[in-house]
Amino acid sequence: MQVRNHILEDVPFDASPHIGAAITPRFLVMHYTAGGSALNSVRAIRDRGLSAHFFVDRDGAIIQTVPCNRLAYHAGPSHWRGHDGLNSCAIGIEIANLGWLDRKEAGGWTRGGLTRVLPEAEVVVAAHKNGGRSMGWEAYPEAQLKAVAALTEAIRKAYPSIQEVVGHDDISPGRKQDPGPAFPLARFQHLGGAAGSGTLAENDFGTFEVSAREELNLRGGPGTGFAVLRKLSPGSRLRVLREEGDWRLVDLQGDAVPDGFVHGAFLRRLGA
16 A cells, blocks of 8 residues: 555545645544445535545545645644644544444444444444543444554655644544544554654664753744744653654653654764
């Protein structure tokens, strides 16, 4: 699976009329469609004046509707790591899935307006991480998850600017609950995004300390035009995850989750 000229090879491209300006993708945002097949969701979202870059069906089939370097209308009001309105810096993946099921019936789960009952074997019962009562959520089939994983790796290989994989419920908490507790987000957060995508050798990435005499800005992207997320004191320790020009994507907690970018001139490798 490979992205060339912003299009995923060997999958249908069903061009959406709802696209915006060119973007530099910084995030991958996972969604569920809250509906039936991927193709039906392509049509339903288009009719609402919305769009996403990719749709992944339950059997793993993928449809692309927006080039990866163009804005799609999938995130809405959102905020993450110093970025507001993630449509302007994120690739959206819509995963065919019914989402929440708040009514338990004999033999399974359903919700108002849904014409069928999902068997209990196809449902995960859990409370959402952002709050609320425990209820049913459609499980994601393994074939679908494998396709999302392959897609994630292909996108991150093509766009090393991508910092992180997040859920719609992360960037719009309280407003959105997709992809929900049935989606194993942690499985995708580090795919294709580890060290080695820059020019440093893979085994060169490791623990550094801030060598600046004054506080060092941690920014939301690789440049001074990005928002300052916080200031790091001289001597602060961190791990470098990726090189992007003069900038370094770093992890402050040691959990391999990217926290932001710092300028590489103000870092010193421990023991050097």
